[in-house]
Amino acid sequence: MTDGGFDLGEPPQPARAEAYRVxxxxxxxxxxxxxxxxxxxxxxxxxxxxxxxxxxxxxxxxxxxxxxxxxxxxxxxxxxxxxxxxxxxxxxxxxxxxxxxxxxxxxxxxxxxxxxxxxxxxxxxxxxxxxxxxxxxxxxxxxxxxxxxxxxxxxxxxxxxxxxxxxxxxxxxxxxxxxxxxxxxxxxxxxxxxxxLRRIPADMLAAHFAWVCGEEQVSAEPEALALIARAAEGSARDGLSILDQAIAHAAMEGEGRVTAAAVRAMLGLSDRGAIRALFAMLLEGDAPGALAGLRQQYDLGVDPGAVLRILLETVHAVTLAKVRREGDPAQSEEEREALANWSAGLSFATLHRLWQLLLKGHDEVQRAALPIEACEMALLRIVYAASLPDPADLVRRLANGEEAPAAQPTAPSPQSGPASFAALVDLLAARGKHQWALRLHDDVRLVRYAPPELEIAPVRPLGADFHRELAGWLKAETGQAWRVAEGDGPAELTLKEQETAREAAARDAVLAAPNVRAIIEAFPEAELIGWTDNRSAA
Known part of the structure; x- marks a missing residue:
C-alpha cells in the first residue's frame, strides 16, 4: 500500500497478550x-x-x-x-x-x-x-x-x-x-x-501457599491460607486452584488481600470460632443458644451437614487431645486451648456418646428432605442427652443399691444457694455447665464465698464475660441476684490444688506406716503404685 509514492508497510499490530497460566x-x-x-x-x-x-x-x-x-x-x-x-x-x-x-x-x-x-x-x-x-x-x-x-x-x-x-x-x-x-x-x-504418594500435611501446604503468594506479590492472612490448606485435603493442585480463586475474589472486592473471611464466604465454610461456641452451648445444654448459633451459620450460607461435620471434627480433636496425641499444626492457639480444656473436662464415655449422636445426625441430614430442620432436631437430641446422667455412673449407683439420679429439670426451682464453693462447682457440673465447673475447679482460688456474693482470684484469664454469665446463671438457679467479682484478699488454693495436696498427704501417710517402711527398706527399688484404705472395714 502506498501514499504519495511511499510504501508505508503493514499497519502496527497490537501486542499479543500472554495467556494466563493458572x-x-x-x-x-x-x-x-x-x-x-x-x-x-x-x-x-x-x-x-x-x-x-x-x-x-x-x-x-x-x-x-x-x-x-x-x-x-x-x-x-x-x-x-x-x-x-x-x-x-x-x-x-x-x-x-x-x-x-x-x-x-x-x-x-x-x-x-x-x-x-x-x-x-x-x-x-x-x-x-x-x-x-x-x-x-x-x-x-x-x-x-x-x-x-x-x-x-x-x-x-x-x-x-x-x-x-x-x-x-x-x-x-x-x-x-x-x-x-x-x-x-x-x-x-x-x-x-x-x-x-502421601497426602500433603495442612501446615506444609499452608507454608507452600505462603511462598506462592510471595512469588505472586499477593498479601494473604495466615488464617486464610490455613483454611485453604484444610479445604485442599492434602492436594497441592486443589489448594492452588482454590488460592487462584481467592486471589481473583480479593481483586474483585478491591481489597487486594486474601482474608480468612473472604475465603470462608467463597467456599461456604463455617467460622470455626462460631462452631466452638456452638459446641460449648451443646455441652452446657443451652438449647436456645445452640439453635440460634445454627441458624446464624445457615443464614450465612453454610450447609447444615457441614456444621455437623465440623462438630464431628471437634469431638475427634478433643478425643485426640485427651489421649495426648499431637494435634494439627495448623490449629490456632485459641483452638488448641479450647480443645485442652474440653479434653480435661469430658470423659471418654461422654465423647463417644457425642460422636455417635453427631454421626447419626449427620447421616439423617444427608438423607433429609428438610436438612436444616433435621439438623436442629439432631442438636436438640444432643442437648437433651447432655442433661441425662452418665450411663457408667447410673450402673454404679444401681449396683450399690442407690437411687438413680433424676434427669436435669428444664426449669430448676429456685434455692438459697449452694452451701460451699465446692458445692457450687458440683452444682454446675450436675447442670451440664462442665466448662464453667472445670474453670472454677482448676483455675480459680476462692477469696470469699457468702451467697449471694462470690469473690475469686483467677490463676489464668477466664474471659471477659465469665463473671457476668456466671452471675446470670446463678440468679436463674437460685432466684437471688448474685455478685461475682475478683477479690484482693488472701485466697485459698484452687480445688484442684487442694485435691493434689490431700493425695500427697495420704501418700506420705502410707509411706510412713511401719509395715510399708519395712517393705521399702527391704526392697529399695519398690514403688508405691496405689493403696486402699480399709480402716473403715470392720
Whole structure:
C-alpha cells in the first residue's frame, strides 16, 4: 500500500497478550526438591539412581493433586539428563537446562511419550506401544512411557502389556500413575516398583501457599491460607486452584488481600470460632443458644451437614487431645486451648456418646428432605442427652443399691444457694455447665464465698464475660441476684490444688506406716503404685 509514492508497510499490530497460566500449572514442581511432602519416595529414588538399581517400571499411586504425574516427568528428566556440559548421567537432581530436560518439561521430547489411559483404553493403543518398544531411543538415554490413570485400561490391554513388562528392552522404562490402585491387576502390580504418594500435611501446604503468594506479590492472612490448606485435603493442585480463586475474589472486592473471611464466604465454610461456641452451648445444654448459633451459620450460607461435620471434627480433636496425641499444626492457639480444656473436662464415655449422636445426625441430614430442620432436631437430641446422667455412673449407683439420679429439670426451682464453693462447682457440673465447673475447679482460688456474693482470684484469664454469665446463671438457679467479682484478699488454693495436696498427704501417710517402711527398706527399688484404705472395714 502506498501514499504519495511511499510504501508505508503493514499497519502496527497490537501486542499479543500472554495467556494466563493458572497457579497449579505455573508452580508445577520442576525438581525433586520442589516436590513437597514426598521425602521418603525422593530418598528411595535417589538411592536407586546412585547405585544404578533403576527399576524398569514404576507405579505411582495416591489421591489427586499430590504429584504423581509431576513425579513421573521428574523421573523421566532425571534418567535422561545429560547435564549442562552434555556429559552427565542419571541423577536425582536434573539440571533443567540441557536439551532433554527442557524438551521433557515442555512436553516435546520424542522419546518420552505420555498417554492418558482414560481416553486410550483399548488393546490397539497398547499394541502400538508394544511395537514401538523394540526400537532404540532416538536421542535420549531411555525411551520412557508415562501412562496416566492406568487403572482405566481394559483387561485385554493389561494382558497385552504383561509380557513387555516381564521382559522389557533395557532402553525402555514405564511410569504408571493412578488414583485407584485397587483396580490395577495384581499381575501388573507385581511387575512394578510401587510408590504411594502421601497426602500433603495442612501446615506444609499452608507454608507452600505462603511462598506462592510471595512469588505472586499477593498479601494473604495466615488464617486464610490455613483454611485453604484444610479445604485442599492434602492436594497441592486443589489448594492452588482454590488460592487462584481467592486471589481473583480479593481483586474483585478491591481489597487486594486474601482474608480468612473472604475465603470462608467463597467456599461456604463455617467460622470455626462460631462452631466452638456452638459446641460449648451443646455441652452446657443451652438449647436456645445452640439453635440460634445454627441458624446464624445457615443464614450465612453454610450447609447444615457441614456444621455437623465440623462438630464431628471437634469431638475427634478433643478425643485426640485427651489421649495426648499431637494435634494439627495448623490449629490456632485459641483452638488448641479450647480443645485442652474440653479434653480435661469430658470423659471418654461422654465423647463417644457425642460422636455417635453427631454421626447419626449427620447421616439423617444427608438423607433429609428438610436438612436444616433435621439438623436442629439432631442438636436438640444432643442437648437433651447432655442433661441425662452418665450411663457408667447410673450402673454404679444401681449396683450399690442407690437411687438413680433424676434427669436435669428444664426449669430448676429456685434455692438459697449452694452451701460451699465446692458445692457450687458440683452444682454446675450436675447442670451440664462442665466448662464453667472445670474453670472454677482448676483455675480459680476462692477469696470469699457468702451467697449471694462470690469473690475469686483467677490463676489464668477466664474471659471477659465469665463473671457476668456466671452471675446470670446463678440468679436463674437460685432466684437471688448474685455478685461475682475478683477479690484482693488472701485466697485459698484452687480445688484442684487442694485435691493434689490431700493425695500427697495420704501418700506420705502410707509411706510412713511401719509395715510399708519395712517393705521399702527391704526392697529399695519398690514403688508405691496405689493403696486402699480399709480402716473403715470392720
Amino acid at each position: 497457579l497449579a500449572r505455573k508452580y508445577r514442581p520442576q525438581t525433586f526438591a520442589a516436590l513437597i511432602g514426598q521425602d521418603a519416595m525422593v530418598q528411595t529414588l535417589a538411592n536407586a539412581i546412585r547405585r544404578d538399581r533403576i527399576a524398569h517400571a514404576f507405579l505411582l499411586t495416591g489421591v489427586r493433586g499430590v504429584g504423581k504425574t509431576s513425579t513421573a516427568r521428574l523421573i523421566a528428566k532425571g534418567l535422561n539428563c545429560i547435564g549442562p556440559d552434555g556429559n552427565g548421567g542419571p541423577t536425582i537432581e536434573p539440571c533443567g537446562v540441557c536439551e532433554p530436560c527442557r524438551a521433557i518439561a515442555e512436553g516435546r521430547h520424542i522419546d518420552v511419550v505420555e498417554m492418558d489411559a482414560a481416553s486410550h483404553t483399548g488393546i490397539d493403543d497398547i499394541r502400538e506401544i508394544i511395537e514401538a518398544v523394540r526400537y532404540a531411543a532416538v536421542s535420549a538415554r531411555y525411551k520412557i512411557y508415562i501412562i496416566d490413570e492406568v487403572h482405566m485400561l481394559s483387561k485385554a490391554a493389561f494382558n497385552g502389556l504383561l509380557k513387555t513388562l516381564e521382559e522389557p528392552p533395557p532402553h525402555v522404562k514405564f511410569l504408571f500413575a493412578t488414583t485407584e490402585v485397587n483396580k490395577v491387576p495384581v499381575t501388573v502390580l507385581s511387575r512394578c516398583q510401587r510408590f504411594d
